[in-house]
Amino acid sequence: MTRFLARIVFGALGLALAAYLLPGVSYSGIVDLLIAALLLGIVNAILRPILFVLTLPLTIITLGLWLLVLNAAMIGLVAWLLPGFTVTGLVPGLLAAIITGVVSWIGAIVIGDAKKG
Template sequence: MGILLRLAVNAVALWIATLLISGIYLDTDSVIGQIGTLVAVAAIFGVVNAILRPIIKTVGCAFYVFTLGLIALVVNGLLFLLTGWIADQLGLPFKVEGVLSAILGALIVGVISWAINLAIPDKD
């Protein structure tokens, strides 16, 4: 149940990012298509973060220390851009245009996910 809740939270955060940033958008007008796309992209984003983020943090540990963690914004943006590329390769109507849009989108998704997860407590 926790995975489904986190998937829904990330889908809502992605939807808000598409509303706020002009470089991130959905190419479908159907509400059902938008919901399905957002859930699929949230799943892709979760898998990309689960697989690549620990590797990048381990390999780039010195950059994280040297930049006092600010490189995490760029890394998150690049992972968001990768998510958009994978979604495009899978034929999903989710587009991310440019690194700046990706960095802002990742920042918005991260902040909104964090805020929603604060409002919904874990049962652990």
Template sequence: MGFLIRLLVNALALYLLTLVYNGVRFAPGADVVGVILAALVLGIVNALIRPVLLLLSLPVNVLTLGLFTLVVNAVVLWIVAGVTVLDVAGFGAAFIGAIVLAVISWALDAVIGAVGLDGKRA
């Protein structure tokens, strides 16, 4: 149940990102299945590719006191856009989109936690 809720929260966050920021959008004609598939791919890329990118960029990340993680998040969003119906206007749009997506996901996670749908006991 937790995986399904997490998937739906990611899909909602991606959808809200496309409403809030014009640099990231879904391809014309994209349906709910495309949005959920993009959220699934985002989860897979975050679980498999992002740790490798963070490990490879560790020296730069240490030098920038962790700010290079924002660039890694932009690369992750760009990868997801490359294989799904998500369209990103460029790397700058991916960078800003990744920041906005992080804020939206954080807010949605807080709401899900406050409502009690995260499965954790209060």
């Protein structure tokens, strides 16, 4: 449970950093930011694998760059679902996906991976 909460916090930190650095990403409060991180985790766990399989040929053709667009679409979906979190366009969504991904990756290193061993 603590790993799950830590991942939510690192996701929220990534979204906050994206909102701080990018003019097209914003949130209205810390609660909306935490809910956005939770929704992003749920969307990435449920919807992203399905879309990944459906768009696998496109991912192969673009040598994996399509995954950035897919991640941006997941952040855009969260922004669409949550009124307190906004992303205004594809470029801010792509950059937010990169920033959030890097911060989440650092978070996974900090918390450690449960699949080791």
